[in-house]
Amino acid sequence: MKLLATAALVLSASVFAQGTTIEISGANFRPMPVAVPAPLTQDDGAKKLASEVDGALLFDLQACGLFQVLDRKSYLGAEKEGITASSITFPNWTNVGAESLVKVQLSTDGDTLRGDLRLFQVAAGREDLKVSEAVPAKDARRLAHKLANAVYKYFTKETGPFETKIAFVRKTAGGKDVYLADWDGKNAAAVSTGNINVLPSVAPDRSVAFTSYRRGKPELFLGRPGGEPTPLVANGRMVSGVDFSPDGRRIAYSVADGEAAEIWVANADGSSPVKVTDTKYFLNSSPSWSPDGKRLAFVSNRGGSPQIYVMNADGSDPKRLTFQGNYNQTPAWSPRGDLIAFTARDERNAFDLFTVEVATGKVKRLTQDAKNNEEPSFSPNGRLILFTSTRLGSKSLFVMTFDGNNQIALPLDKGEYTTADWGP
Amino acid sequence: MTARTESLLEPRPTPLVPFVALSIGVHVVAALVLSVASWLFAPAKVSLDPPPIKASLVRLGKKRDEKLLPRKEEPPPPPPAAEKAAPAPTPAVPDKAVAIPTKDAKPEPKKDTAKDGAKDAKKSLFDAFNKTARASKAEELEGAEDGDKDGDSARQEGERYFGLISAMVKRNYDVSDTIPEAERRMLRATVKVKLGGTGELLDADLVKASGNDLFDGAVLGAVKKAAPFGPPPEHLRDGLKKDGVSLVFTP
Numbered sequence: 282m283k284l285l286a287t288a289a290l291v292l293s294a295s296v297f298a299q300g301t302t303i304e305i306s307g308a309n310f311r312p313m314p315v316a317v318p319a320p321l322t323q324d325d326g327a328k329k330l331a332s333e334v335d336g337a338l339l340f341d342l343q344a345c346g347l348f349q350v351l352d353r354k355s356y357l358g359a360e361k362e363g364i365t366a367s368s369i370t371f372p373n374w375t376n377v378g379a380e381s382l383v384k385v386q387l388s389t390d391g392d393t394l395r396g397d398l399r400l401f402q403v404a405a406g407r408e409d410l411k412v413s414e415a416v417p418a419k420d421a422r423r424l425a426h427k428l429a430n431a432v433y434k435y436f437t438k439e440t441g442p443f444e445t446k447i448a449f450v451r452k453t454a455g456g457k458d459v460y461l462a463d464w465d466g467k468n469a470a471a472v473s474t475g476n477i478n479v480l481p482s483v484a485p486d487r488s489v490a491f492t493s494y495r496r497g498k499p500e501l502f503l504g505r506p507g508g509e510p511t512p513l514v515a516n517g518r519m520v521s522g523v524d525f526s527p528d529g530r531r532i533a534y535s536v537a538d539g540e541a542a543e544i545w546v547a548n549a550d551g552s553s554p555v556k557v558t559d560t561k562y563f564l565n566s567s568p569s570w571s572p573d574g575k576r577l578a579f580v581s582n583r584g585g586s587p588q589i590y591v592m593n594a595d596g597s598d599p600k601r602l603t604f605q606g607n608y609n610q611t612p613a614w615s616p617r618g619d620l621i622a623f624t625a626r627d628e629r630n631a632f633d634l635f636t637v638e639v640a641t642g643k644v645k646r647l648t649q650d651a652k653n654n655e656e657p658s659f660s661p662n663g664r665l666i667l668f669t670s671t672r673l674g675s676k677s678l679f680v681m682t683f684d685g686n687n688q689i690a691l692p693l694d695k696g697e698y699t700t701a702d703w704g705p
Numbered sequence: 706m707t708a709r710t711e712s713l714l715e716p717r718p719t720p721l722v723p724f725v726a727l728s729i730g731v732h733v734v735a736a737l738v739l740s741v742a743s744w745l746f747a748p749a750k751v752s753l754d755p756p757p758i759k760a761s762l763v764r765l766g767k768k769r770d771e772k773l774l775p776r777k778e779e780p781p782p783p784p785p786a787a788e789k790a791a792p793a794p795t796p797a798v799p800d801k802a803v804a805i806p807t808k809d810a811k812p813e814p815k816k817d818t819a820k821d822g823a824k825d826a827k828k829s830l831f832d833a834f835n836k837t838a839r840a841s842k843a844e845e846l847e848g849a850e851d852g853d854k855d856g857d858s859a860r861q862e863g864e865r866y867f868g869l870i871s872a873m874v875k876r877n878y879d880v881s882d883t884i885p886e887a888e889r890r891m892l893r894a895t896v897k898v899k900l901g902g903t904g905e906l907l908d909a910d911l912v913k914a915s916g917n918d919l920f921d922g923a924v925l926g927a928v929k930k931a932a933p934f935g936p937p938p939e940h941l942r943d944g945l946k947k948d949g950v951s952l953v954f955t956p
Contacts, residue, residue: 301944302895302951303760303867308880308923310956347882380881436883606774627774635774649777685777 312349312687313436316379316403317342318359320396326389330421334387334396336692337425340465341443342383344689345433346665346682351379364399371406379403383432387424394418398428400435410435422467442660446704447667448472448481448489449678452697459491461506464660464703466678466691470506478502480522483704484549485529492521501534501551514551522567525549526574526594527616533557533568533577533594544568544579546594557596569614569621570594578602578612578621589623589637602637605644609635611656615663620683622647622657622666634668636683647685658703659683667691667701760867866941870898870934870950877930880923880956889956892917894924899949902942906932908949915954924954 320335322328342348353359357373364384374382382401387394393415400410414427426443433441445464450457456477462469472481476495483489490513493502499521504510514520519537526532526549533546536556542564547554558565563583570577574594581590581599586607592599603609608626615621620636627633632653637644648654652671659666663683670679673690675697681688769776884892895913900906909928914921937945944950 301867301948302953303871304953304955305871305874305878306955307875308878308954308956310882310884311879313881313883437885438887439885605772625774633774644775646775646777 312347313380314351314378315342315348315381315383316351316356316359316374316377317383317385318353318356318362320385320387321364323386323388326418327387327394330389330394330418331387333421334385334394334425337422337465337467338383338385338429340692341426341429341441342432344465344665344680344687345429345442346687347433347436348381351377364397366399366401366406366408369401369406371401371403374401374403381409385428389418392418394421394424396424396428398431400432422463426463437664439662439664442662442665442703445661446483446487447658447678447701448483448491448704449701450479450481450699452699456494457699459489459504461487461489466693466698472504472506473502473510480700481702482524482532483702484525485527485705487704489704490523490525490532492523501532512551514547514554524568524570526570527572528574531570531574531594533570535566535568542566544577544596546577555595557592557594558599559596567611569612571614572616572618576614578614580610580612589621591621591639602639602642603644604642606635613657613659613666614639615659615683616661617663620663622659622683624655624657634666634685645684647681648688651688654679656700658701660703661705665703667703669699669701760864760871762865762868762872864941866937867950870931870952873931873934874927874952877927878923878954879927881919884917884919884956888917892920892954892956894921894954896924896928896952896954897949898928898952899947900934900937900945902936902946904932904934904936906934907946912951920954920956924952927954928952 317339320327320331320338322331339350343350355377357376358370359373362369362384364386369382369384371382380403382403384399384401386397388397389395394417395413395415397413398410399408401407402409410431412428412431414424414431416424416427423444429443430441433439433443442464446461447464447466448459448461449466449469450459451469453475455475457479458471458475459473459478459481460469461472461483472478472489473491473493473495476493478491478493478495481489481491488503488505490501490503491510492499493510494500495502496515498517499519500515501513501520501523502510502515503513513523513532514534521535521537523532523534530549531546532549532551533544535542536545541561543556543560544558544565545554545556557577558579558581560581560583563581564587565579565581565583567580568577569579571591576591577594578589578591580587582588583590584601587610588601589603589609589612590599590601602621603623603625606625606627609623611624613622615636619639621639622634622636624632625635631650632655633649634647634654634657635644636647647657647666648668648670654668654670654672656669657666658668665680666683667678667680669676670688670690671677672679676699678691678693678698678701679688680691892915893913894911894915897908897910897912898906899908906929909925909932911921911925915924
């Protein structure tokens with residue numbers, strides 16, 4: 282017996298010696314602390330444009346969710362440093378908690394604004410990226426977006442979203458108009474021209490389709506900034522909620538049909554329309570294309586309450602995707618294909634944003650306890666979501682990462698903004 | 706018998722060739738049969754490496770109705786406060802501290818006591834609201850009613866002490882978001898951790914790097930920030946001190 286006990290003890294000791302292994306997963310991915318001192322300027326022309334470039338660059342880096350831009354008040358002796366590694370006192374940047382350092386130098390040459398950016402790894406005191414961009418001086422913000430894209434691409438190996446466009450609706454004195462703007466809401470230009478215009482969708486060529494009540498009934502129009510919108514689907518029926526397929530060759534939209542609403546798919550110019558749902562007494566609306574253009578997500582109340590469904594683009598094989606909550610709407614399919622973001626009303630009667638995994642149906646909450654949050658739209662790279670929120674009072678546009686982190690308001694002028702769509 | 710038939714140089718039929726061919730054939734067949742049999746009836750392979758442990762502590766909380774939309778995942782509860790020595794007694798603060806006048810000091814404006822009273826009432830009302838709000842938030846935690854207040858998971862697995870290590874390290878498992886998603890899937894790093902009798906960190910060694918500096922730095926940082934872990938149970942104490950425990954990190 283004694284022998285047996287000794288043997289067991291030796292055996293357990295030897296098993297421990299072979300190595301107990303604990304698996305740990307579920308990392309908390311957090312933004313990288315980065316220092317971005319004010320741009321250095323080489324001439325008066327650059328000095329005048331510096332704050333515009335600086336503001337746009339800071340917003341890009343803060344809002345993309347990858348970086349935590351450190352407070353400039355904590356920077357030590359930044360003003361004495363140049364743009365090259367030899368002129369930088371890296372321990373000062375380590376002391377403020379920076380893991381990376383972004384230095385920008387601006388100069389002008391006639392009407393051209395030039396920006397040089399250097400990215401340093403602070404701990405190693407090493408220059409990781411050196412990039413130069415030039416734009417017409419009137420497009421100073423675009424220079425910032427180009428530089429931010431270079432930093433974004435260096436870390437993620439993906440194209441950044443900072444030169445993409447968004448469309449949104451802004452309440453005006455006479456109704457609601459559709460605007461096309463830079464990703465941060467700046468440089469907004471009207472696409473529609475009066476009356477009530479809502480639910481825009483940006484095509485790959487940056488034309489914008491939207492629902493317009495300019496002739497009484499809701500119809501689909503197509504427009505561009507500075508031009509007069511033209512009818513896209515205007516057949517005398519109530520048509521709304523258009524979405525361009527990712528290749529821009531087709532559109533999907535909803536048509537009221539008696540007490541029901543059905544989803545139709547047509548060519549991008551509105552020709553060859555085909556009804557792809559047929560549920561007589563139920564509503565089917567808010568179609569959103571999958572990134573491969575083969576499927577559609579949509580809202581239907583055929584199961585009793587509005588829920589998110591997916592089906593093939595020809596209407597075959599419809600499947601209900603959400604089973605939690607009793608009021609789910611405005612689906613937006615991620616360009617990565619794996620997630621569909623949607624708005625849902627929870628048991629507290631608050632509207633919030635959620636994602637559902639297409640493969641598993643697993644629902645994840647993105648917003649919570651911040652008034653109402655609605656109408657999600659993914660960035661073209663699928664990493665960010667643009668949405669409407671009432672957390673600051675009136676409806677305004679916010680951006681967050683696809684997993685609900687880093688929720689930041691777009692720097693828009695005062696007003697009421699809704700139904701944004703993120704285009705290429 | 707002639708001299709020709711007797712000659713050794715004269716070729717004659719021999720039975721050796723068919724025998725050799727038959728022998729080769731039999732051996733080949735036998736070898737095939739043996740290899741197939743050994744493959745079919747071989748005992749299961751024994752891995753000497755112990756399987757990794759998935760240890761977790763179930764969280765104290767109520768189970769949420771599955772028909773409801775989920776609440777946002779709450780961050781794990783803060784680490785248990787270490788038992789501290791009783792603080793040294795501090796001298797009693799007088800009811801009203803006497804302000805020492807300085808050169809730059811401005812005279813304190815006279816207080817309107819009625820206004821202050823209203824403010825205090827308002828503040829206490831808001832405090833009460835805040836407390837209620839906080840209390841209602843805490844009720845939302847998902848877990849088990851017999852769960853652990855230090856737990857961070859919806860279900861418990863494995864040895865409790867390893868679950869505690871896992872939970873404490875996970876709270877500090879912060880990784881830079883700049884690591885590309887395609888790269889994240891392949892990241893795997895192992896840190897060998899040796900612990901003392903009170904749970905203090907004796908050694909943390911990156912025995913298998915992931916190849917990504919940011920990730921490797923983060924996992925080592927997570928272990929160091931999480932320590933000390935609290936005294937291990939008696940039966941694990943020697944092993945943790947001598948051989949340590951390997952923490953395998955994946956994102």
